[in-house]
Amino acid sequence: MILFLYTSFLNPRKYSLKEIAALYQRRWNTEVDLRSLKTHLNMDVLRCKSPEMVEKEIWIHMLTYNMIRAVMLEAAQNQSAHPRQRSFKEAQQLFSNYRMALSTVSSREWDRIFGHMRSSITTEVRNRPNRLEPRLVKHNPLKYKLLKKERSVARLGFWKKGWTLRPDHLIPSPLTVSSLPAA
Numbered sequence: 001m002i003l004f005l006y007t008s009f010l011n012p013r014k015y016s017l018k019e020i021a022a023l024y025q026r027r028w029n030t031e032v033d034l035r036s037l038k039t040h041l042n043m044d045v046l047r048c049k050s051p052e053m054v055e056k057e058i059w060i061h062m063l064t065y066n067m068i069r070a071v072m073l074e075a076a077q078n079q080s081a082h083p084r085q086r087s088f089k090e091a092q093q094l095f096s097n098y099r100m101a102l103s104t105v106s107s108r109e110w111d112r113i114f115g116h117m118r119s120s121i122t123t124e125v126r127n128r129p130n131r132l133e134p135r136l137v138k139h140n141p142l143k144y145k146l147l148k149k150e151r152s153v154a155r156l157g158f159w160k161k162g163w164t165l166r167p168d169h170l171i172p173s174p175l176t177v178s179s180l181p182a183a
Helices: 015-038 050-080 090-105 107-120 151-160
Strands: none
Touching: 015 050, 015 090, 050 090, 050 107, 090 107
16 A cells, blocks of 8 residues: 655655654644544533633643543553553543542542552554544434424424423413413
């Protein structure tokens, strides 16, 4: 297989092919890191409204990401493996599972639980050379249709189709008052 890499580094004496390939690998790792932040840590949508709170939200995501990566580094070192050979998703799920336990224990228990987490991160991410993935969406992540009419009308439509909404939950409007059954 022949791969082409287009670059603006025009001086072959200054930039060797190996250096350019190493830079491309670092770029790929950066793409994977950004994907981990956006998908696994739910940073795809920032929920805060003010710029100050958005900045704090980004810092919290970065802190969480770095904590997970630090545990992955320790786990990989204990297993004589490279940290990039361990699954970020597995480590993130372990953090989620142990979140409540870690927030309520003493420092001695923390070390024990943390040690258990490090030894549990074992899923190996294998090298997949020449992997090519198209940038396509597999499925629509939004499972619901858009609300294109007044909310009270939409609620009435659900109620008529057999949903268990009581009429007193509906917001009266000129469009729905005449449609409600008598009490």
